[in-house]
Amino acid sequence: MDIIVKDLRKTFGEKVAVDINELTIHSGEMLGLVGNNGAGKSTLFRLILDLIKADTGTVHMVGKDGENSVDINVAETEEWKDWTGAFVDEGFLIDYLTPDEYFQFIARLTDTSNEQLQEFLSKFEHFMADELAGQKKLIRTLSAGNKQKVGIMAAMLLKPQVLILDEPFNFLDPSSQNAIKHLLKKYNEETGATILVSSHNLQHTVDICPRIVLLEHGKVIHDIDNKEKQAQTILENYFEIND
C-alpha cells in the first residue's frame, strides 16, 4: 500500500508542525522518520492516521486490498483502518484490560481465531519475556516498557499492510529493542507491508530502514537512501553527534 502525502500542512497557533509538499512512501517500504523534538514526527503520524485535522492537504493510501484497487483519502473514509495497525502512545491502550484480554479484544475485532492468536503470540514469546502472557495484571499497572510492548504487538496483530509505530524503541530494554528490530524487519520481508517508524535512536533506524526521512520544523529536509547504510554519516552530522 502506497502512502501519498500531498500539500499537507498543520499548524498549532503560530507554530508550523507539519508542512510537506509531497512525500510518497511506497508499498513494502520501511521508512524511518527522524528529527529533533518538535520536528513534527508524531504529528505527521497522527495526520496519516486521521487523528488530527490537517489545515490543508491530503493523505492517500493507494494500492491493492485483496483483488480490489483502492485509492483512499484517509480523512474521507474508514476503510483504511482494516489494513492499518498503529501505536503512537498510551492513548491507544485500553488500560483496564489485561494484556491477554486486550490481544483477544483486538483479535476478535479482526476476525482472528484463537488458534491464530496463539500462533501470533508464540512468535513474540521471547519479546514478552514472561511479563505479559498469562498475567492477571491490568495494562495500567504495567511498566512503561511493557505497555510499549503491548501496544506494538496489538498493532502487529492486525496483520496490517501499513504499520505505523511512533518511537517503538522507547522504554524498552536493550534485548527487547533488538528483538523488535528483528521482528519488524522480518514482518516487512514476509508480508511486504509498508512500515513507518519514528525514532530518536539513529543506530536502530539506520539498521532497519532502507529509507530515512529527516524532518525539521515540519518540513522534509533530507530524504535519504539508506540501502547501503549511508544515512549514518548524514544523520550524525545533522545531529552533531561527533562534535
Added chain:
Amino acid sequence: MNKYQLYKLICKNADLKEKRHPMFDKNRFMKFLMIFMWLYYAAILIFMGVVMALGMKNSYNGVAGYHVFDGGLIYLLICDFWFRFILQETPAQQAQPYALLPVRRSFLMNVYLTRSGLAWGNLYWFFLLVPFGLIAIAIPVGWIAFFGWLLGWWLLLVMNGYAYLFCRALCLKHLLWVLLPAAIHGGILALMLLPDKNPLDMPCTILMNDFLHWKLLPFLFVGTIIAVLYWANYKLQMGMVHDEVGKKEEKEIKHATQFNFLNRYGRLGEYLKLEVKQRMRNKTVKMSFFVGLGFMIFLSAISYFTPAYDGSFMRSFICLYNYIVLGMMTLITIMCYEGNYIDGLMSRRESILQLLTAKYYFNVLLLIIPPIILLPLMIIGKMSVWMNIGYFFFTAGVLYPLLFQLAVYNDNTLPMNAKLTSRQGNTTQQIVSLVILFLPIGFEKAATALLGDPWGYILLAIMGIIGIVSHRYWLRNVYTRFMARRYKNMEGFRASRNS
C-alpha cells in the same frame, strides 16, 4: 527564601493549578460558564438568605427567626461536607509535585492544611448567611451579635472542611471509608427526622446563640475540635504523602472474568465485555453505579416506610429517578471515560458505533433493576404498575436516546480511577440532567391528565417502544455526527487527559 515567602509561593502554585485546569484552559467558554454558574448559585443563596430572613422576621412562639434557621445548622453542614467532594483535593495529593524538592514535608503539609482552613471556599455559604444575618440579626439584635454569629458559622465550616479532608484521605486508602461519613450523616439525619421532635434542634440553636453573644465556651469548643481535626489530618496525610507519591495500583486482579457467553455476539459482544469490565475495574465508574443504586434504595425505602413522598409529584419523581439514575450516572458523561483511549478506538473501523450500541444494550439491561427495587411499593399500592411500565419504556426509548446525544458533544476525558469523584460535569451536562429529571414528569402529568391513568402511561410506553425499535437508526445518527466532530472531540479528549 524565608518561610512566609515559601508559603506564598506554594499557595500561588496551588492557585495556578486551579486556574490552569485543562478543562478551562482549552475552553474559554467553559471558563465563562463556570464563573457564570458560580455567580448564579451565589445569587440563589443570596436570594434564599433574604427570603428566609424576611419569612422568619416574626418570632414563632417566642422563638426568634434566626433560632429557627440555626436549628437547621446540621443540614447545611452535611450539604457543605458532600459538596466538597466535587472540588477539594487532599493535601497528600497536592504535595506530590514537591516530593523531590528541598521543601520539608512537614512544612508543606502545614501550608496545605492552613490553606484549606483559610480557603475562600469556606466562605461560599456566606452568600446565604450574610444577607440572612443582616436582616434577621444585625438590624434587630445588633452588629456585634451578627459578627459573633458569623464568626461561629465560619468556624463550623472550617471544622467541617477538616472533617471532610480527614474522610477524603481515608477514602484514598480505601473507597469503602466513604461509608463512615455516610453512616454518621445518615444516623444524624435519622435522629433528626424519625422522632416527632428533633432532639438536635435545641443544642444547635443554643450553640449559635452562644456564638451570637460572644460566649467563650462555644468558640473554645469548636476551636478545640478544629485543632484536633488539624492534628489528625496532619498525622494521617503525612503518612499518605508516601503512598501518593509512590502510588501503585494493586499488582494483580483477583479474577479476570472472561464473559465468554458474549462471544456469540461477535464484535458487539467484545464491546459489551468492554463496557462491563469498564464498570467493574475502574473506581470512579464503579462508584457511580453504587452511589446511584444506593440512592434508588434510599428513596424507595423512605417512600415505603414513611408518608413523606406520598404526593403525586414525588411518586412520579421516585419512579422516574429509579429508572433513569443508573443510566444517567454514566451516560451524562458518555465517551468521557473512553477519552482515555480514544486514539485506539478511532483507529478501528466503526468502533464508535459498536461501542455506542453496546452501551445502549447494557443500559437497557440495567433497567431490570428498578422494577425489583420498586416492587414493594407496587405491592402496597403506593406506585402503579402502569407507571412502572410507562417509565421503563420511556427511559429506554426516549430518555436514553436523549442522553446518547451527549456522545456527540462530550469532549473532556474523565479519569476512570480518580478517587471518589473527580467528575467535572459541564453546563450542557447539567442542563441535560435537569431536563431528564423533570421534563418527563411534566409530560407524564399532562398525558395522564389528558388521557386518564393507564392511557397516559401507555402513551409513554408507546413512545418508548418506538425509540427502542428505531435504536439502530438513531445510534447511527449519533455516530455520524460524532465522526463529523471527531477532530474537535479528539483534541478535547487529549487536552484533558490525565487532568
